[in-house]
Amino acid sequence: MSDSDDTESGRRRHATIVEVADRAGVAIGTVSRYLNGHPVRRGNREQIEQAIGQLGYRRNAIAAAMKADLTNTVGFMVPSLSEFHAPVLEHLSRAMRRVGRALLTYCHDANPASIADALDFFVTHRVDCLIMDGRNDVDERILELIGNGTPVIFYDNGWPGLPVDRVLVENRAASFRAVTHLLDIGHSRIAVLTGNIGDWTGGERFEGYRQALLGRGIEINPDYVLDSHWYETEAYSGMLRLLSLPEPPTALYCCNYNMAVGALRLLREHGLKVPDDISLVSFDDVPLFQLHDTGITAVAQPVAKIAETITSIMASRLSDRGLSHAPHTITLNCDIILRGSTRRLITPQALGSR
Amino acid sequence: MSDSDDTESGRRRHATIVEVADRAGVAIGTVSRYLNGHPVRRGNREQIEQAIGQLGYRRNAIAAAMKADLTNTVGFMVPSLSEFHAPVLEHLSRAMRRVGRALLTYCHDANPASIADALDFFVTHRVDCLIMDGRNDVDERILELIGNGTPVIFYDNGWPGLPVDRVLVENRAASFRAVTHLLDIGHSRIAVLTGNIGDWTGGERFEGYRQALLGRGIEINPDYVLDSHWYETEAYSGMLRLLSLPEPPTALYCCNYNMAVGALRLLREHGLKVPDDISLVSFDDVPLFQLHDTGITAVAQPVAKIAETITSIMASRLSDRGLSHAPHTITLNCDIILRGSTRRLITPQALGSR
């Protein structure tokens, strides 16, 4: 057999366009045009198709990418594949398939070095676009990508300021509504487990909490505000601290899913019931919350919509490159899913104000 | 500025190795050697580093890949980013970073066309390796990859037969132990919600159930065996059917997480309690199961170990290509996590046998 050869790397060499052209008795230009859907004379087309079949020819997208400066590859980087990020990735992946691209996926460790590693990979592999959770500590490599015209899209997080597109949700307003719900049913001692206050998202969610309370004339009690940095473990210990307060809260607002899990775990181990002993509302809606006992009232982020929006921004950026519009920031709405994790409280004040 | 140029695509052109060589006053061969860590004369090295800095040069991994026939890119394809696959992907992603690779991620729709699309992408983009959930319906493209020496690694599923490496878990034995636990505490009317019986994994998990029952001399009651095809929705309706049986089961074995969620949802809507009204054991251990009321007894798959094993198989395949060893099948152990979802049943038989 002379159709295939072995390379020193132990991999069988792929047939090339040149071999196809030879066997079909046409020029490589003709084959290239055939491959790219341009018109080709009927007889030639048949010859080419036959040659391709016989040789098992497969287009080398790497070579094409080098020529076209387009890899059809999109960088995707998140801190973890949590219950929030995993569905986003799944939706994105399906959307990308529709436009003939795929995602180069990286999980960073939230430390600068790992982020730098990932970005180096993306830059050197010439991704067409970069999608990532917004960071505050901006790596120079992100600026580099922006500088050479690669669209960068943040989602979920990240301060305004950097010239990138952003797909965010109405964190502050949704938090406000969630906490207001607790106020409406009579709670005033409401604690919060916040994400990194330094993050835009963490700050906004806290701010919604703050405004809701202040709006009802309730002062913020520092003992009720615990920065658990988005982590389950810190929420777990934070919850313990809340319970040991002389006047523990009657309700709890968790700024993400992980922290709700931490809090629930501790409550469970201490034999405390939601909502009998404490009411609970959380950001992020996950299967767990539908099934947990009475169900957990939660803020549902529009995951599918987030992925769609990212995809369409990418498409428009990629179609008219060069014309660089100002960056967009798109803010999507959240739904509050009411379940059974909150209990109406009849407070002395409430009775008095009737 | 003449340092940078604009391409017609609207993207700024990257500096090349040639420009670096020019500016550094050395030959491109020298720059290339410098980049790849080969020895270079001190003075030259400094010149090169300076030039790289000034030009903002970044190695073009695409061009390198074309030359080396190595993309440092690994295909990853799964049906969804479920609570099982997402953590596997996360672990894999981190492991890949350590070896300078990244995953091209695809979610297929379990239909042949979408799988073919993904495989086409992988083949044309010349991934160094392919990692996927094992399929029974083998696409010709998988054979093509194998044929040209690209390692293919199945996990989670897939019939033996195809010459690929496999990383599986002891589905049958773990199922056997899980069901045996139910038997030990007095249950004999045990129903099962199975995954696709046609899948290897689905078949094995069912087989473990079957053998456990037969081992105790209990015949398989067809009414108690429902093929829910891994889906939550089908488990939901299947559960309904079980409850309407003249003699409903006292215990339920769910062959994956999704189906457990479906069953739990229906039970909840019907006001039935686990384990008071029915005992439950499930495959897959997820946060939900830790927190659900009394906790759900579950079979925990060794997710991190799965990812590690895949990575090391990949490494060895890639290091000595050419020498094609016979394919490995590695079977990992599962743990059974006992929680509160099963209730000891005092049956007449049990009393009699004392």
Add this chain to the structure above:
DNA sequence: TTGTACGCGTTATCAT
């Protein structure tokens, strides 16, 4: 050690 020059597989341009 360094420089030169060719090849990797495509696409695109220019005549024909």
Add this chain to the structure above:
DNA sequence: ATGATAACGCGTACAA
């Protein structure tokens, strides 16, 4: 519509 040929950016023999 087709054929010949020049890029694309890098790695690497080979000669110096």
